Amino acid sequence: MLGEMKIKNLRLRTFIGFNEEEKIHKQDIVINMRIIYDTNRTEITDSPSGLNYKTHFIKKIIAFIENNRFNLLESLVYHLCKLIDHRFQNDKIYQSVLDYEIEVDKIGALRYADSVSVKFQKKDIKKEDSLTFMKRWTKFLIDLKK
Numbered sequence: 001m002l003g004e005m006k007i008k009n010l011r012l013r014t015f016i017g018f019n020e021e022e023k024i025h026k027q028d029i030v031i032n033m034r035i036i037y038d039t040n041r042t043e044i045t046d047s048p049s050g051l052n053y054k055t056h057f058i059k060k061i062i063a064f065i066e067n068n069r070f071n072l073l074e075s076l077v078y079h080l081c082k083l084i085d086h087r088f089q090n091d092k093i094y095q096s097v098l099d100y101e102i103e104v105d106k107i108g109a110l111r112y113a114d115s116v117s118v119k120f121q122k123k124d125i126k127k128e129d130s131l132t133f134m135k136r137w138t139k140f141l142i143d144l145k146k
Helices: 020-024 056-066 073-090 092-096 130-145
Strands: 002-016 027-038 097-107 115-122
Touching: 002 020, 002 056, 002 073, 027 056, 056 073, 073 097, 073 115
Parallel strands: none
Antiparallel strands: 002 027, 027 097, 097 115
16 A cells, blocks of 8 residues: 655745845745655554654754755755655665655745745656556555545
8 A cells, every 4th residue: 555645834944046145044945745655665553663754854854954055946956855865765664665756945036926946756766667656556546445
C-alpha cells in the first residue's frame, strides 16, 4: 500500500535574491512538500522512530534553508532536493520513499502577485520501473475504494 505525507505552508526566512536589498534582508518563503512512500516497507506504529514529520529530517531542512544564501529560487529548490535525495538514500527509515514533490514560494517577489513559486518533482527514487509503480498505484487506488 502507498502512503502520502504532506507538509503544508512551512514558513521560513532566508537570504534569496540578487538585488542589494535581498542580500541584506531575509525574505519570506513558503515550502510545500508531498512525499509518497511504500507503507509495506515502513513500520506503521505509533512510535516516533518511524517515518514522520517531526524527525530531525525536517529540522535539517529548516537549518539548511535558514543558514544559506541563494540567488535564485530554482537554486534553492534544487539544493533542497539534493539534501532530500541524500537523506532518502542514506537513512533506512526513509528508504521506503518512492517519490516526492517540493514547491517553494517566494512571498512578494512580484509587485502584483502574492508569490512566485518553483516546483520540482522526483519520481521513482528506488529506480522502480514505471510499470511496477503504476501497478502499485492502481492497487492503492483500488484499496482506497474498498
